Amino acid sequence: MNDKEFEEFFKSLENNDNSGSAKDDYAGDEFVFSGFFEDNTTADKNKTEKPSERRAAFDFSDDDDFAPPPPEEDEDEASFAPPPSIDDEDEPQPKKEKESAAEKLFGGIFSKNDEKKKEKAKKEEPAPDYSDYEEPEEEPADDPKAREKRKRKIIANWLTTIIWVSGVLAVSVFIAYFALSSINDLVGFSKASHEAQVVIPEGATLGEIADILKDNGIIDEPFTFEVYAHIKKMQDRLDAGTFSLNSNLGYDQIFQALRKKDPGQQTVTLTFYEGMTASQIAKKLEENGVCGYDEFMEAVDTASFDYEFESMMGTSEYIYHKWEGYLFPDTYEFYLDMNPRSVLATKFLNNFNNKITASYYERMQELGMSLDEVITLASVIQSEAATVDDMRGVSAVFHNRLESGSGLPYLQSDVTYFYYRDEIEPYIGDDEALDEAYHTSYDTYYKKGLPVGPVCNPGANAIEAALNPDMEKHGKDYYFLADSSGKFYWAKTHEEHEANMAAAGVG
Numbered sequence: 001m002n003d004k005e006f007e008e009f010f011k012s013l014e015n016n017d018n019s020g021s022a023k024d025d026y027a028g029d030e031f032v033f034s035g036f037f038e039d040n041t042t043a044d045k046n047k048t049e050k051p052s053e054r055r056a057a058f059d060f061s062d063d064d065d066f067a068p069p070p071p072e073e074d075e076d077e078a079s080f081a082p083p084p085s086i087d088d089e090d091e092p093q094p095k096k097e098k099e100s101a102a103e104k105l106f107g108g109i110f111s112k113n114d115e116k117k118k119e120k121a122k123k124e125e126p127a128p129d130y131s132d133y134e135e136p137e138e139e140p141a142d143d144p145k146a147r148e149k150r151k152r153k154i155i156a157n158w159l160t161t162i163i164w165v166s167g168v169l170a171v172s173v174f175i176a177y178f179a180l181s182s183i184n185d186l187v188g189f190s191k192a193s194h195e196a197q198v199v200i201p202e203g204a205t206l207g208e209i210a211d212i213l214k215d216n217g218i219i220d221e222p223f224t225f226e227v228y229a230h231i232k233k234m235q236d237r238l239d240a241g242t243f244s245l246n247s248n249l250g251y252d253q254i255f256q257a258l259r260k261k262d263p264g265q266q267t268v269t270l271t272f273y274e275g276m277t278a279s280q281i282a283k284k285l286e287e288n289g290v291c292g293y294d295e296f297m298e299a300v301d302t303a304s305f306d307y308e309f310e311s312m313m314g315t316s317e318y319i320y321h322k323w324e325g326y327l328f329p330d331t332y333e334f335y336l337d338m339n340p341r342s343v344l345a346t347k348f349l350n351n352f353n354n355k356i357t358a359s360y361y362e363r364m365q366e367l368g369m370s371l372d373e374v375i376t377l378a379s380v381i382q383s384e385a386a387t388v389d390d391m392r393g394v395s396a397v398f399h400n401r402l403e404s405g406s407g408l409p410y411l412q413s414d415v416t417y418f419y420y421r422d423e424i425e426p427y428i429g430d431d432e433a434l435d436e437a438y439h440t441s442y443d444t445y446y447k448k449g450l451p452v453g454p455v456c457n458p459g460a461n462a463i464e465a466a467l468n469p470d471m472e473k474h475g476k477d478y479y480f481l482a483d484s485s486g487k488f489y490w491a492k493t494h495e496e497h498e499a500n501m502a503a504a505g506v507g
Contacts, residue, residue: 192247192308193247193248193308194217194247195244195246195353196216196217196245197243197244198216198242198245199212199241199243200212200239200240200242200258201240203240204238204240206226206229206230206238210222210225210226213245217247218245218246218249219251225251229251232251232255237259238258239258239259243257244354246350246354248305248307248345248353249345249350253342253345256335256338257346266335266336268288268289268333268334268336269331269334270288270290271330271331272327272329272330272331272332272457274329274382274458274459275329275382275456275457275458275459276327276456277324277419277455277457278300278321278327278457279297279321279423281327281348282296282297285334290334291337292340295340296340296344297321298340299323299340299341299344300322300324300327300344301323302322303322303341303344307349307353308353309353309356312370312371313326313372314452316441316453318437318438318441318442318452318453319453320424320438320442321423323344323348323349324379324453324456324457325376325378325379325456325458326349326352326375326457327344327349327352327457328349328351328352328457330351332347332348332351334347355460355463356371360463360467364467367467372453373450374463374467375454375458375463376450376453376454376455377395377398377450378458378462378463378466379455379456379457379458380398380413380415380416380451380455381394381395381398381458381466382456382458382462383413383415383419383455383456384482386486388461389470390482390488392465392470392474393469393470393474393477393480393488393490394465394480395468395470396470396474396477397478397479397480397490398411398413399469399471400474400475400476400478402449402450406478408478409448409449410444410445410447410448411444411449411450415456416442416444416447416451416455417442417445418455419442419451419455420438420442420443424438425438442455474490477490477491478492479491479496481497481506482504483504483505483506484505487504489503489504
């Protein structure tokens with residue numbers, strides 16, 4: 001085709017778009033070329049040609065240099081579509097986008113080529129491999145069995161978690177309990193006081209000794225006892241025999257009590273009399289090589305062993321020596337160079353704990369007195385009298401004075417002043433305020449009722465006298481005194497007491 005033919009061709013297309021006289025049965029390429037020939041025929045317009053022959057006349061090959069370029073799209077061009085029929089005028093027609101003449105001419109050719117390329121690409125693309133994929137089984141949401149299955153699974157998961165957590169907590173609690181129990185057993189803390197005569201047979205192994213101690217209620221953890229014995233290298237140094245032991249003892253104190261006597265080791269037997277003070281006991285221990293005075297007195301002032309009766313002792317800050325009154329006087333055998341705490345606990349305090357039986361505590365309850373009050377009163381009685389009858393008489397006088405409404409609230413016992421003068425005043429220095437505090441706490445000429453704490457270590461007779469005053473003979477006595485020979489004088493009134501003083505030569 002030459003340039004003139006192309007120009008006529010495009011003009012015909014433009015005329016067709018503006019005329020709007022297209023036929024409803026136009027389709028594809030036939031529609032375009034038929035419009036072209038209708039507007040560009042010669043005078044012999046009645047001459048007909050087949051559509052296939054007309055297509056061949058304008059079939060441009062890819063090699064034809066004169067093939068027209070595709071026209072640019074015109075967005076404002078009206079859509080090349082047949083007008084609606086009269087019958088369809090009342091019905092709303094869908095709005096279609098305009099299609100340019102070039103799109104009508106070449107769009108079909110290009111779109112078919114694109115479709116062929118896409119189909120070819122789809123054929124060449126390898127199909128995905130779904131051989132390993134398993135389609136999940138979908139359970140109907142409203143299936144009761146499925147819901148019940150999910151519910152059981154959730155419950156099972158929760159139960160498993162709870163059991164696992166409970167197991168971990170149980171193991172942790174057991175370990176913590178065992179550790180705490182072992183520590184308490186090792187040092188003898190937080191254990192009820194229990195005395196037992198323990199028999200260790202000849203040739204007993206460490207494990208057998210631990211079991212015997214466990215069976216007698218002395219220790220709670222035999223395994224811990226064996227381990228600690230190996231640490232302290234005591235596994236082969238425990239003796240056979242019969243021993244008096246208390247559950248309040250720590251392992252070190254038990255080793256001390258059960259320790260074999262070394263071939264060259266010396267022992268000493270000492271007797272401590274009723275009414276001795278803690279400092280007098282400490283001096284005697286040091287003089288006989290058992291332990292040092294200062295070390296023993298430090299234990300007396302500060303040591304704790306968690307005896308059950310320890311919670312019943314006095315707690316005033318002006319009690320000068322903590323364990324004064326509880327160092328039970330008796331005869332004891334000691335090793336030389338013993339640990340002061342072991343001396344205090346395994347000898348004196350264990351013996352006190354054994355002597356104060358349940359009947360004593362029952363009597364205290366009947367009298368409405370505490371252990372601290374009974375031991376304090378017994379220490380004053382112990383220092384005032386020597387015989388049991390006199391002790392019970394002195395106890396009666398003091399009980400009468402301690403009775404509410406007696407009118408004589410002061411015991412006026414000389415021994416309470418002597419304790420302050422001899423045991424406290426020399427050791428408190430020049431602090432006048434502290435001196436005054438101790439003086440008025442112990443001296444019953446200044447202190448109403450009982451002194452703040454015991455003034456010596458009483459024996460069994462004085463303790464029993466404090467619990468059982470002789471009220472039949474001395475139920476109305478408020479005064480007593482003793483002459484140089486130890487004879488006691490009793491009085492109900494102050495006048496009688498003055499007369500007794502004159503008779504006894506005491507003034």
